[in-house]
Amino acid sequence: MKIKSLPNGPNMLETEESLTLKTDAGEKPLKTPCYLCRCGHSKTKPLCDGSHLAAKFEAPAAEIVGGKKT
Numbered sequence: 001m002k003i004k005s006l007p008n009g010p011n012m013l014e015t016e017e018s019l020t021l022k023t024d025a026g027e028k029p030l031k032t033p034c035y036l037c038r039c040g041h042s043k044t045k046p047l048c049d050g051s052h053l054a055a056k057f058e059a060p061a062a063e064i065v066g067g068k069k070t
């Protein structure tokens with residue numbers, strides 16, 4: 001699993017596992033990688049809809065990488 005904060009953009013989640021978005025409205029399978037809003041402006045939270053561009057969101061890049069413990 002890897003979470004990468006894209007510069008001035010969303011958090012990209014990559015995994016070999018299947019992903020399901022669960023909300024009050026129900027469940028929906030997600031493709032990977034999926035992009036999670038971190039600017040707060042998306043109209044499709046928790047997913048990014050590109051609104052960070054109009055909002056001129058600024059944030060540094062970062063990365064979290066996970067793996068199986070040995």
Ligand code: FES
Binds near residue numbers: 036039050
């Ligand atoms: S990060 Fe893209 S809409 Fe928020």
